[in-house]
Amino acid sequence: MRVFLIVWFGQLISLIGSGLTNFALGVWVYQRTGSVTQFSLILLFGLLPSIVVSPIAGAMVDRWNRRWCMILSDSGAGVTTVAIALLLVAGNLQLWHIYLAVGLSSVFKAFQLPAYTASTSLLVPKEQLPRANGMVQSAQACAQLLSPLLAGVLLGIIQLEGVILVDFATFLFALTTLLLVRFPDTKTDVVPKEEKTSLWQEAMEGSTYIFGCPGLLALLIVFALDNFVAGTVEALLTPLVLSFTSVTVLGTIQSMGGAGMLIGSVAISIWGGTKPLIRGIFAFDILAHLCILALGWRTDATLFSLAMFLFFFSVPIINSSVFTILLRKVPPAIQGRVFATMQALALSCIPLAYVIAGPLADRIFEPLMAADGLLAGSIGQILGVGPGRGIGLLFITMEIIAILVTVSIYRYPRLWFIERELPDVI
Known part of the structure; x- marks a missing residue:
């Protein structure tokens, strides 16, 4: 449970940070366009890529070390956040940049969620799985409850650039927790060598x-x-x-x-x-x-x-x-x-x-x-x-x-x- 709690706390902080940026970017888009359709496209780009990529992502998660899969996914999401921040500071941020960044983050999420969920059974005793999954749900609930409230306050104090910087700091925190722990090994290659199949x-x-x-x-x-x-x-x-x-x-x-x-x-x-x-x-x-x-x-x-x-x-x-x-x-x-x-x-x-x-x-x-x-x-x-x-x-x-x-x-x-x-x- 100790390793699980460390990973869970890192992901909790990261989820809150991601919620800050998602809320702030939605406000930024709506204030500049006044379009509900443009705002809704953020939700769509945040969901569809994950749905499309998920089957392949699941197969790759089972091939790879799940801890490193989470590390690479968090890193990729952090890079997209930095890219948005740099474009914003340079005054070149466009709507399509936001859609692209949200879409890429959705792809990384397609890898991160199966790896995180499947890792729970490696870290937690069978009888504690309901409580562990409840804690995962509580992290999502905290992000849903706290992120809009914090983002509304922070936008008035440190603007969008500062909110994105806070989000990047939460990515670094989650990444650090994953680098500090080790996951138990599991047999992931269920296909005999002579019967290897394609990724699809x-x-x-x-x-x-x-x-x-x-x-x-x-x-x-x-x-x-x-x-x-x-x-x-x-x-x-x-x-x-x-x-x-x-x-x-x-x-x-x-x-x-x-x-x-x-x-x-x-x-x-x-x-x-x-x-x-x-x-x-x-x-x-x-x-x-x-x-x-x-x-x-x-x-x-x-x-x-x-x-x-x-x-x-x-x-x-x-x-x-x-x-x-x-x-x-x-x-x-x-x-x-x-x-x-x-x-x-x-x-x-x-x-x-x-x-x-x-x-x-x-x-x-x-x-x-x-x-x-x-x-x-x-x-x-x-x-x-x-x-x-x-x-x-x-x-x-x-x-x-x-x-x-x-x-x-x-x-x-x-x-x-x-x-x-x-x-x-x-």
């Missing part, structure tokens, strides 16, 4: 392994569905909240979500999760869907704050439990590929949600729930009519379908008994 064939082994285990495939479907819901909420929550209240209240609601994620991460770190873990995943998965369903019923800031708190409280418990099952059941030699494949397939649902959510809300659900809309005299009498009520109906419709699908998937015996049927590899 190895990359496909992650999906082959998942599709060969029906329980893991069902778990991936659940994970993908949850990511689609989260992407839809991320895309539509701001216009929904602003349809009935102020920007200040919106910030409060989002802060409640960050607080819920942090408390949920600490809770799973101390608690360790249910036994078996799949029961906890199901329970908190249903709770998360019910929270989003509640957002559609009433335009009430208190209800929204409570729903977002409980939703984000559930997220780290679900993620930590899923990662623990994978670390216990997937052989260490192919964990990089399996985690990368899960990441690519699950995260691909988020940009899909971005693309679908806006047109569904603008062209179908909002007109239906307008004051003179087709549903104003029926459903509108229950949910209300006017701006935002179409998004509310979309949330309710989406969550009714999501809950039915979730319950159906969990009734599948291969998923419900996954911890009993798949042997522990540790």
Whole structure:
């Protein structure tokens, strides 16, 4: 645990630093362009390259030393940060520079995340994996909660250049922690020398392994569905909240979500999760869907704050439990590929949600729930009519379908008994 704690603390500091720069660059782009589309492109460039590269990255992580993979990934992300800082100081920073830098950082992240996650099983005893994964989730929660607050203060004091310098210092700190420790060796070459395969064939082994285990495939479907819901909420929550209240209240609601994620991460770190873990995943998965369903019923800031708190409280418990099952059941030699494949397939649902959510809300659900809309005299009498009520109906419709699908998937015996049927590899 000592080595894990050192690495975890370094990554925590680095995540906070990266959050500072991401927030500050988003503000810089929006202030100079006034374009929501240009701002949204930062989110897209920060996600798509990681999805595309993940299968190959997972195969390379399994070939390489995972500690050095993390070192090189952190170094590459640090170099892109320095490049942005130099362009900014020289007065030559353009939008395409930012998109390129964010895209490159996303590629490095595709290597770093599978290496970091797969290394956990090398460093932590099997019985401590739920708590260790909870700590990983807590680091992400801290970054989500603290980075926007710190960036808002620092931008007014040291400007964008200073924020980027702070971010680079956090990269150096994370790099130092990795250089100071050693990871246990693991057998990563599972292919006999005379049967060597190409890198692409190895990359496909992650999906082959998942599709060969029906329980893991069902778990991936659940994970993908949850990511689609989260992407839809991320895309539509701001216009929904602003349809009935102020920007200040919106910030409060989002802060409640960050607080819920942090408390949920600490809770799973101390608690360790249910036994078996799949029961906890199901329970908190249903709770998360019910929270989003509640957002559609009433335009009430208190209800929204409570729903977002409980939703984000559930997220780290679900993620930590899923990662623990994978670390216990997937052989260490192919964990990089399996985690990368899960990441690519699950995260691909988020940009899909971005693309679908806006047109569904603008062209179908909002007109239906307008004051003179087709549903104003029926459903509108229950949910209300006017701006935002179409998004509310979309949330309710989406969550009714999501809950039915979730319950159906969990009734599948291969998923419900996954911890009993798949042997522990540790």
